[in-house]
Amino acid sequence: MNQPIIALDFPSMDSTDQFLSQFDREKLYVKVGMQLFYKEGPNLIKKLKEAGHWIFLDLKLHDIPNTVKEAMKSLATLHIDMVNVHAAGGKKMMEAAMEGLEAGTAAGRHRPLCIAVTQLTSTSEKMLKEELLINSHMEEAVLHYAKLTKEAGLDGIVSSALEVPLVKEKITDFITVTPGIRLPGDKADDQTRIVTPEKARKLGSDFIVVGRSVTKSGNPLEAYERVVYEWNN
Numbered sequence: 578m579n580q581p582i583i584a585l586d587f588p589s590m591d592s593t594d595q596f597l598s599q600f601d602r603e604k605l606y607v608k609v610g611m612q613l614f615y616k617e618g619p620n621l622i623k624k625l626k627e628a629g630h631w632i633f634l635d636l637k638l639h640d641i642p643n644t645v646k647e648a649m650k651s652l653a654t655l656h657i658d659m660v661n662v663h664a665a666g667g668k669k670m671m672e673a674a675m676e677g678l679e680a681g682t683a684a685g686r687h688r689p690l691c692i693a694v695t696q697l698t699s700t701s702e703k704m705l706k707e708e709l710l711i712n713s714h715m716e717e718a719v720l721h722y723a724k725l726t727k728e729a730g731l732d733g734i735v736s737s738a739l740e741v742p743l744v745k746e747k748i749t750d751f752i753t754v755t756p757g758i759r760l761p762g763d764k765a766d767d768q769t770r771i772v773t774p775e776k777a778r779k780l781g782s783d784f785i786v787v788g789r790s791v792t793k794s795g796n797p798l799e800a801y802e803r804v805v806y807e808w809n810n
């Protein structure tokens with residue numbers, strides 16, 4: 578069974594524990610983002626690891642190459658499974674991220690997967706053009722950043738599932754992680770490029786990231802099971 582990645586966008590360890598307690602010790606793939614990590618830090622990661630979960634630490638590093646390299650050295654010691662950067666930081670920054678991760682990973686351990694955000698799933702075509710001054714269509718912009726990411730030696734990208742077919746056609750051996758997932762009928766909120774888990778599967782995503790469709794649902798466990806079903810069948 579393919580596990581969706583659940584975005585633990587909660588304010589504290591307590592609210593996270595409360596949410597996870599519904600899952601009856603099931604081993605989950607969870608994403609810890611800025612909100613939770615800035616509040617609870619490495620302790621929370623340790624706790625989630627001890628509970629047996631896989632962890633995507635989503636801090637979207639974007640800085641000068643040396644700073645990113647040193648930050649990745651620190652993050653590698655947390656024994657997480659996946660981390661990310663912004664591809665907009667450029668090829669040198671992404672290469673530095675990989676150097677840092679490799680240097681920080683203890684002997685005998687797996688280096689965490691490292692992926693780069695191409696264009697956020699909250700970004701629309703209009704915003705791309707008018708605010709970011711990128712004069713290409715979304716698919717082309719995502720593909721360009723994906724090629725840069727591959728050249729820098731990273732494992733894959735974050736994009737919406739809508740761009741996955743083009744990326745998969747042009748780049749092989751490359752992971753696509755796709756947020757912007759909604760169960761049918763759910764609100765888009767601040768996302769603009771959204772698809773259902775079923776559509777993401779049909780488009781060829783390797784991993785889906787699901788937050789509010791599960792965490793804000795009246796029945797999170799049932800919503801999670803629906804995502805799992807749609808994602809796998």
Ligand SMILES: O=C(O)c1cc(=O)[nH]c(=O)n1[C@@H]1O[C@H](COP(=O)(O)O)[C@@H](O)[C@H]1O
Pocket residue numbers: 584586608610635637661694696697698699735736756757758766768786787788789790
């Ligand atoms: O890197 C990410 O995880 C990410 C990239 C992106 O382009 N869009 C995006 O939504 N995310 C994250 O994925 C999660 C999506 O949450 P929901 O919109 O609630 O499903 C959030 O935690 C975002 O920070």
